[in-house]
Amino acid sequence: MPRSTPRNKKSLWSQTGPTPRLLFGAFAIAAIGVLGLTPREFFGFSVAWPYAALWGAVGWGRVGLSVRPMILLILFGLIQDVTFHAPLGCFVILNLLAYGASAAIADMFDVMNEPLVAILSPVLLFSGAFLLLWLMASTLEDHPVRVLPLFASLLTTGLAYAVLQKIFDLGRRPGELAGQVG
């Protein structure tokens, strides 16, 4: 009888199913989003806060399309629209497009195993999302909006995602059973 070694022990997160992972990710997005609403100045420097919903859009999209993440992203988008005083629907479009693009890239490439794609894909998705946000904001506000705060938020969103991406990995494709791969 093989003795289980510490190396073979699976972490709690790896044994967690997609639904608890989705809920935990949504909670993380909501918590970081709410924190971002408070004044964020440290020693006189204002901190660019990440657009947390984009983490969910990029991370959840990596396992393919599913209705529950879409609904969560719509909810987060509407909340973002209200807090940013944007026309309702702007951030919904942004989140859903990022989600769809993430799913499309994952469908085309082996995002999990190809390191170059695994790094390039989020970079591309975040950059595209922020470019789209700038375009939408500039069009709807009738003037080119400031790029620097958006760029700072892009950096913090990307850097934080590099650290937190495991939280937004659902582990399995929708409908896929535990242990069933490919």
Place this chain on the structure above:
Amino acid sequence: MARLGRSGTKSQKRSPKRLILGVFIFAAIALVLAQSAPQIRTLFNPVRTTVGDRLGGNEGFNAWAWMTGQAKRERRIKELEAEVRNLSRYKAAAISMAERLEAYEEILNLMGEPPARGVTARVTAENDGPFAQTILANAGRAQGVEPGAVALNEGGLVGRVIQLGEYSSRILLITDFNSRVPVMGEVSGIRAILYGGRDGLGSLTDLPERDQFVEGERILTSAEGGAFPRGLIVGEVRKAGDDWRVNFSMAERDGGYVQMIPPPEIRKPMELEVEEPEIAASPAQGARQ
């Protein structure tokens, strides 16, 4: 770990989830486009104010603090702190100005401005996103804030209330590109319209062609248009190339609180009914007849 690749069978099947995603995106685009009509945009205002109330208006309920009476004490301390902040600001201004003002008013035989009654509120949320630059304060209609109220902090003018909830107010900052504040130079008296620039400084438009501001002079509200009272401090003017730019005073002394005072009330002139006197036939008319 084998994933479904480019040649996988999954990609050949059209998933209904793609259709759902497409429908959601299309609906969101339609929602954004529909809001280009102001009538539809205003339909969403109750939703925005309700969410604003939830985000910025209500304090969280803490059962332990309520049971021990700590909540009540903290509330009282906050009220007193707000009062002290108000009083200290007014005290400094009053001491330096009251005597002079009294003398001036006496010389001019002038009716003074009525004292402003305001509501001091904590800034509970702010965003520096790509859309309108606004902050959310935790006082609304229930606390006596009026629509279009003028927001000030220790430095000077902060902005104007553009959305009023029951317990929260959304203030459009004067640093926003879309804000327009009629201003004047304190020394030069030159009038202009101030709006937020993209670099955090204020820009001035509608300047007179010949006159110039005095470098470093204070910029005050001119009260033209009736949206802002006269004489509120906005910032200091600096020459930058060919343009005049304004350093906002409110950014230098931001204590996390704003005072919201009612917008100036411009009363319409009373229309008096003029009774036309009955013209009695004069002897001359009678003679003509």
